[in-house]
Amino acid sequence: MAAEEFKNDPDYIIYKPIIEKGRGAYILGIVLVSVFLWTMYMYGTQLIRGLGITGLNSRISWGFYIVNFVFFIGISHAGTLISAILRLSKAEWRRPITRMAEVTTAIVLAIGGLHPIIDLGRPDRMLNIFFYGRLQSPLLWDVTAITCYFTASTVYLYLPMIPDIARMRDMGVRPHWLYSFLSWGWRGTPHQKKTLDRALSILMVLVIPIAISVHTVISFIFSMTLQPGWHSTIFGPYFVVGAIFSGIAALLVVMIIFRKVFHLEGYLKEVHFRYLSTLLLIMSFLWFYFTFSEYLTGIYGSEPNEMRTILYKFTGDYWPFFWGMVLCNFVIPVVILSFKKLKTIKGIFIASMAVIVGMWLERLNIIVPSLTIPRLNYTPQFYAPSLVEWALFLAGLTAFALAFLLFSKFFPIISVWEIKEGREEVMSVKERIDGYQPDTDIKREEK
Amino acid sequence: MLNFHRDAGTPPYIFAMQILSISFIWVFVAGITWWIVRLIVLSVNLHDAPDLSFIISIVIIPIFFILAGVLTYVFMNLQRNRPEDIDNKEGENEADEKM
Amino acid sequence: MFNWGMVIDLNKCTGCGACVSACRSENNIPNVGPEESRAARAIFWMDLLEVVEGEFPDVKVQYIPRPCFHCEKPPCTKVCPVRATYKNDEGLVAQIYHRCIGCRYCMVACPYSVKSFNWYEPERPPEFRQTCNPDVSLRMKGVVEKCTFCNHRLQKAKDRARFESVELQENDYQPACVEACPASAIIFGNFEDKKHAVYRLGKSNRAFKMQEDLGTEPKVIYLARED
Numbered sequence: 001m002a003a004e005e006f007k008n009d010p011d012y013i014i015y016k017p018i019i020e021k022g023r024g025a026y027i028l029g030i031v032l033v034s035v036f037l038w039t040m041y042m043y044g045t046q047l048i049r050g051l052g053i054t055g056l057n058s059r060i061s062w063g064f065y066i067v068n069f070v071f072f073i074g075i076s077h078a079g080t081l082i083s084a085i086l087r088l089s090k091a092e093w094r095r096p097i098t099r100m101a102e103v104t105t106a107i108v109l110a111i112g113g114l115h116p117i118i119d120l121g122r123p124d125r126m127l128n129i130f131f132y133g134r135l136q137s138p139l140l141w142d143v144t145a146i147t148c149y150f151t152a153s154t155v156y157l158y159l160p161m162i163p164d165i166a167r168m169r170d171m172g173v174r175p176h177w178l179y180s181f182l183s184w185g186w187r188g189t190p191h192q193k194k195t196l197d198r199a200l201s202i203l204m205v206l207v208i209p210i211a212i213s214v215h216t217v218i219s220f221i222f223s224m225t226l227q228p229g230w231h232s233t234i235f236g237p238y239f240v241v242g243a244i245f246s247g248i249a250a251l252l253v254v255m256i257i258f259r260k261v262f263h264l265e266g267y268l269k270e271v272h273f274r275y276l277s278t279l280l281l282i283m284s285f286l287w288f289y290f291t292f293s294e295y296l297t298g299i300y301g302s303e304p305n306e307m308r309t310i311l312y313k314f315t316g317d318y319w320p321f322f323w324g325m326v327l328c329n330f331v332i333p334v335v336i337l338s339f340k341k342l343k344t345i346k347g348i349f350i351a352s353m354a355v356i357v358g359m360w361l362e363r364l365n366i367i368v369p370s371l372t373i374p375r376l377n378y379t380p381q382f383y384a385p386s387l388v389e390w391a392l393f394l395a396g397l398t399a400f401a402l403a404f405l406l407f408s409k410f411f412p413i414i415s416v417w418e419i420k421e422g423r424e425e426v427m428s429v430k431e432r433i434d435g436y437q438p439d440t441d442i443k444r445e446e447k
Numbered sequence: 448m449l450n451f452h453r454d455a456g457t458p459p460y461i462f463a464m465q466i467l468s469i470s471f472i473w474v475f476v477a478g479i480t481w482w483i484v485r486l487i488v489l490s491v492n493l494h495d496a497p498d499l500s501f502i503i504s505i506v507i508i509p510i511f512f513i514l515a516g517v518l519t520y521v522f523m524n525l526q527r528n529r530p531e532d533i534d535n536k537e538g539e540n541e542a543d544e545k546m
Numbered sequence: 547m548f549n550w551g552m553v554i555d556l557n558k559c560t561g562c563g564a565c566v567s568a569c570r571s572e573n574n575i576p577n578v579g580p581e582e583s584r585a586a587r588a589i590f591w592m593d594l595l596e597v598v599e600g601e602f603p604d605v606k607v608q609y610i611p612r613p614c615f616h617c618e619k620p621p622c623t624k625v626c627p628v629r630a631t632y633k634n635d636e637g638l639v640a641q642i643y644h645r646c647i648g649c650r651y652c653m654v655a656c657p658y659s660v661k662s663f664n665w666y667e668p669e670r671p672p673e674f675r676q677t678c679n680p681d682v683s684l685r686m687k688g689v690v691e692k693c694t695f696c697n698h699r700l701q702k703a704k705d706r707a708r709f710e711s712v713e714l715q716e717n718d719y720q721p722a723c724v725e726a727c728p729a730s731a732i733i734f735g736n737f738e739d740k741k742h743a744v745y746r747l748g749k750s751n752r753a754f755k756m757q758e759d760l761g762t763e764p765k766v767i768y769l770a771r772e773d
Contacts, residue, residue: 050687051648052665057586059659061650121648121663121688128628128647130482135490135500139627139651144507147479155514159521180461184525195524199517206513225655226621226760374659375757376612377595381586493629 006171011419014412017262019173025409032402039395042388043118051121055386059378060371064389065119067363068396070218071246072112073146074239074359078247079105080153081211082279084204092429093275095422096267099415100254102157104247107403109150111396116142118392138221145217149210156203159196162186163417178410215243222366228305229298229370238290242359245283245329249355252276254404256349258413267414270345277348280355281337288330308373317382318369321361328358469522476515480508548714549637549737550695551765552724553747554611557772558731561609566592568726569613572696574678576668589662591693592723608771611732613723614639614660614693615756615764622652622661631690637737637765638695648688657760661692695734696721716742737765 006012006019017025046053056063079101086094116139117123133140166186169179186192219239222230232238252273259268298306313322332354336347368383407413457465483504490500569575569592578588595610616639623632623639630646633639653661667687670678678684681698685691696719703719716736724734735744747753752769 050664050666052582052587056665058588058653058662059586061653061663116649119649121650121690122646125628125645125647128630128645132628132645133482133486133489134493134627134629135486135504136495136497137625137627137651139625139649140486141500141503143627144483144504148507148510151475151511151514155518159518162521162525177461180457181464184465184522185457186525191527192525195521199521202513202517206510210510221651225625226657226762227654371654375657376659377597377610378659379586495623 011416013263014267014414014416015168015173017408018168018410018412021409025405029402029405032398032405036395036398036402039391039398042391043395046118046388047123053386053388055384055389057381057383059374059381060368060383062119062367062371063383064385064393065115067360067367068393069112069115069119070239070363070367071360072108072115072396073218074215074243074246074363075250075356076105076108076112076149076153076247077211077215077240077243078251079103079108080149080156080207081244082248082251084156084207084211087200087204088208090432092422093272095418096264096414097251097255097272097276098160098418100258100413101251102153102160103404103407103413104251104254105153106150106157107400107407108250109146109153110403111399113146113150115396138217138224141217142221145210145214149214152203152207152210156200156207158182159199159203160415160418161411162196163188164412164415167416168412212240215239227370228303228373228375229309229366232294232297234290234294238294241283241286241290242362245280245287246356246359248276248280248283249352249359252280252348252352253356256345256352258408259345262408262413264414267419273345273348274343277337277343277351280333280348280351284330284333284337284355291326305373305375309369312369312373312380313365316369318365318372322365325358325361325365328354328361330358332358465522469519472515472518476511479511483508547636547738549765550616550700551637551735551737551744551748551767552613552695553733553744553753553767553769555731555733555747555769556608556610557752557769558729559609559611559727560729560731561594561596561607562728563594564726564728565611565723565732566590566594568722569693571677572679572682572722573694574682574684576664576670576674578665579669582665587663587665589664589691591662591691593660610768611723612658612660612756613695613721613766615658615762615766616693616695618763618765619761621655621657621760621762625651625655627651636700638697638700639692640694640697641691643683643685643689643691646689648690650690652690657757657762658764661690663690664688 006015009015054063054065083094083098083101087098117126120126129140129143133143162183163186165179166183166188169176169183173179216236216239219235223232223235225231255268255273255276259265295310298310312318333351336342336351372380372383374380487501487504573591575589575591582588591613593612595612597608597610599606599608616637618637620631620633620639626632627649628645628647630642631639631652632642648663650663653659653663664685664687668685670684679698681702699721700719704714707714707718716739720734724732733743733747735742737745737748739745747769748767750769752772753767754770755764755767758764
């Protein structure tokens, strides 16, 4: 029977969560759905009563919702970017990582893309953006860019899934109609393989400029205004670097969790974590370089409005968040990832969680202090988010977990056909690497 | 594309759903294009958008078409199962020749 | 033709707040209550800023009335995604309340923080409704609002002029704050008319604009206090 043959497949452990649906998954699912429903109830109260139930005010009119928006879209980066760049550079170690990376991107983009809607005072008039949109508004550039990136990353997630879905259709995994529908008639013929290859080559090149433009455009929302601390030309690259940084950290956390829960130690080996965490270390230094440039420029110029904002972050009410960010984004990852003894899976997990928290704090530090200290003589307020804002933050995180749970129960979380392809192509990879060696003069060698 | 016919292993109703989903993607892309063109026309009438916005918007439209095109290309090609492409193990595809 | 602007003479301003009060009555601005006001959610189209210099006992306080500056190059209109705020041909930065989606980007983009937001559905008890100005539309929850230089008075003046088949004269139309000021500290008029006081005073050597280096070219010019 097909199922027996399946169990003898050397990669069966990847399919196990789909075929044997454990009780833990159902319990986790119920808990997550309940929490999510509660957060939606909280959103309902906001819709009925108005944005007044948040902690926002007329000076600090952007707070948690926008922070979370930038945060979630930021995480979307490493997904497609790492998967696309590693594929382009033919790095063989990418094979078990690409699927998780692409799924992270797609989920997080959907969540992040919906965040501006919960921030609107009149979400019922959302369609006005389509009817009366103004091309010169950075928010509109944002809507376009995120739609484009979401489409591209969904396609880039879906196409490499086709061979795996086809395998599950052939092995009779339930629900059969779903896999039959999604597999588009894949039979594994050489012609089809070539088609897929060609399509992926186009996509992996296309996705990179789209991904970079998305976070640049998000940074333009801030840098195109005249607020102190925002009107900086470095914002585009700064945000892209920050996004890749937080994305790699999120990817590492996802990898570690799935490795533990699904027993994938054979596939996500030490070497994968070592390479990715080296990338994380490099991004930490890069992030520090950009942050340092930004603040040095501000402090050296000493423009009064800029200085007020900077001092608010350094020594004013926001100092715990600012220095906490530096600790989480720079000190902890650099210390843990620079020393071989500390660079264990546990250490990498701690470093990645620290980076995720630190990057969230960075978004908070960029958005709120500039609004807290207005240019004219108003009394500075301290922004204290209310329960609704925390609830909707939790909603984003819960939705992320739920979506991943659902995905992992229907589709393999590691790209099985790429793993199998990797095994078959070992010789051709060896030939490719041999080709890198310099051409020596054979006669001289024989002497 | 001349030899396009449905893959033998796919039941007709599933095939219909697949065709429907591909058409939906083109409807989506057409919608996006119409929206962006509408915004460009509005900007030209109001005369207050920087020129860069036009260029960016005009660049976005081909990207959507490329994405839809890639999906359609993959779908069309996955339906083809010519005899010379077949692996020896999957003999059931011989049914295609008769279609 | 018309480019409406204001000159505010800080020498004459006593900080009485009549302009603030008149604006609130004229434009049906709702009260948000003491708690919300403390949380910086009060709606003031015309606000009175207080600048305190020096330490007790040598304290000097300057009161500065601050309406919307209706800038020549408004940073708020550039960023609105739905054109709910835009600059019209007469130099006013106008708003379309029914189109505003409440994204608050204009609030964040304005360097002078002149825009207010309706955080809750504005309370309009029956007593309040009796004193409402029928010419000004009532704003709803979730939209942004700001000073309009009493645009409704401009509409009425234009209608009257058309009815009487005469040209609109500048002093036919004065916003509520200008009318209410007991010290005549606020002068309002057309900057295009080189004979008007607004144009003349705008060129005085006491004239300054708020945060002029930002390049927004505000059309409310202040005349500095002389001591």
